[in-house]
Amino acid sequence: MMFNIKSLATQLHKSNKKALLINSFRYGALFLLCGALTYSTHAIFELYTSAQSSHQQVSKLQKQALELSASLSEETALNRTLNATIEQKKQALTILNQRIDDMESVLGLGEKNKDLDLQKRVNTAAINSAVKATLFQLIPNGEPTPNVQLTSGFGTRVHPITKQRKRHDGLDFAAKSGTPIYAPADAVIEKAKSSKHGYGNQLILNHAMGFVSTYSHMSKFNVKAGQFVNKGELIGWTGNSGLSTGPHLHYEIHFLGKPLNPRPFVNWDIKNFDTIFKKEPNVQWASLLDTVGSMVEMQIQLASKNHEATFQTVNQPKSNPKQTNTP
Numbered sequence: 001m002m003f004n005i006k007s008l009a010t011q012l013h014k015s016n017k018k019a020l021l022i023n024s025f026r027y028g029a030l031f032l033l034c035g036a037l038t039y040s041t042h043a044i045f046e047l048y049t050s051a052q053s054s055h056q057q058v059s060k061l062q063k064q065a066l067e068l069s070a071s072l073s074e075e076t077a078l079n080r081t082l083n084a085t086i087e088q089k090k091q092a093l094t095i096l097n098q099r100i101d102d103m104e105s106v107l108g109l110g111e112k113n114k115d116l117d118l119q120k121r122v123n124t125a126a127i128n129s130a131v132k133a134t135l136f137q138l139i140p141n142g143e144p145t146p147n148v149q150l151t152s153g154f155g156t157r158v159h160p161i162t163k164q165r166k167r168h169d170g171l172d173f174a175a176k177s178g179t180p181i182y183a184p185a186d187a188v189i190e191k192a193k194s195s196k197h198g199y200g201n202q203l204i205l206n207h208a209m210g211f212v213s214t215y216s217h218m219s220k221f222n223v224k225a226g227q228f229v230n231k232g233e234l235i236g237w238t239g240n241s242g243l244s245t246g247p248h249l250h251y252e253i254h255f256l257g258k259p260l261n262p263r264p265f266v267n268w269d270i271k272n273f274d275t276i277f278k279k280e281p282n283v284q285w286a287s288l289l290d291t292v293g294s295m296v297e298m299q300i301q302l303a304s305k306n307h308e309a310t311f312q313t314v315n316q317p318k319s320n321p322k323q324t325n326t327p
Contacts, residue, residue, distance in 0.1 A: 130296040131289065132273060137231055138208040138292075140184035140253050141268040144215065145238060148173045151248065154261040169259035170214070170252035171266065175238040177219050177247040183229045184213060184265070192225050199250065200242020203235060209288055213262075216250035217241050255283055 152172035156165060187205035190212070194201050199216035203223070206212055219239025223229060240247045253262045264279040277285045 130300065131293050132270060134292050134296055135289075136185075136268075136270075138185055139211055140207060140213045140262075140265050142184050143173075143266055144181050144184055144213075144251055145173050145175045145179050145249055146182070148175045148179060148249075150174075150263075154259075154263060170216075170250050171262045173238075173249045173251065175247060175249050177237070177239050179238040179249070180234055181215055181218070181236050181238060181249060183231055183233045183235050185211070185231045187213070187229055189223045189225050189227045189229065189235075192221050192223065194221075195242060198242050200244060201239065202242075205229070205235070209291075210256045212254040212257075214250075214252040214254070216252075217244045217248060258282060 150171055151174040152168060154168060154171060156167050181203075183205060185205075185207050187207045189203065190206040191202070191204040193204075199214075201216075201218040201221065203215040203218065203221060204212060205214075215236065217239055218236050218241060221236045223235050229235060238247060238249045251262055253260045253265055260280060260282060264276050268276045
């Protein structure tokens with residue numbers, strides 16, 4: 001009996017030891033499995049977090065790509081507009097060059113300005129053109145009674161009434177009574193004298209630069225003394241007043257009180273601009289041209305500065321009222 005108890009105890013001891021080993025193995029395996037599951041769960045969480053971050057980055061990149069695409073579209077449209085503007089400017093520049101060439105040809109400056117840049121050519125052409133325009137505006141030129149026959153010239157002649165040889169200080173135009181008379185240049189009316197003798201009804205126009213013009217034997221005045229008139233303005237009508245053999249206009253031009261032959265001034269125009277300088281030596285034309293040239297150059301410079309100031313003002317970027325300065 002005693003042997004059986006010991007044997008049974010030995011068996012139980014062996015069985016417990018075996019069960020302990022099995023349980024230990026089971027617990028070890030379970031621990032390993034739990035560790036593996038924990039690691040897998042952490043790895044899955046890390047992957048999920050990384051995926052979320054990548055998704056956010058992708059969304060941000062897509063948004064930036066859309067913004068860049070929109071900006072590129074705007075720049076492309078702006079480039080097209082700029083290219084179209086540049087092409088228009090090129091065409092305008094070509095036309096401007098052609099116009100300057102034409103102007104220089106008319107003014108006789110083509111060869112002189114051949115080697116100048118565009119700006120200098122424009123300034124030179126503008127000054128020369130403006131000088132000529134100013135001279136034609138201020139100094140008597142053209143016919144006071146257009147398309148009327150000239151019947152008596154400047155110089156010594158036999159007076160048709162007194163039959164005496166006498167100096168004739170003007171031109172006679174055989175105009176019918178009532179023919180309009182126009183101012184040949186800007187002036188102020190120095191005298192409007194009515195008379196039945198001598199020169200009859202007479203107007204005296206005081207022009208710039210020492211020039212004076214007179215109109216005699218008129219029928220009626222359209223202006224009065226002290227009045228300013230512009231070139232081409234109606235100043236009165238021809239007649240037969242005073243010592244006259246018939247309706248006509250007696251026209252004189254004086255420079256510093258000395259009578260000049262009006263014919264070169266009547267024939268003076270842009271096509272024969274230089275001829276007046278040779279045909280009328282009693283005027284110091286070089287000095288007069290320098291004076292008028294200085295006046296015109298100053299006017300062009302002032303106009304150019306005003307134009308640049310206006311251009312800068314127009315092209316100055318406008319401030320955005322929505323933008324605020326942050327401290």
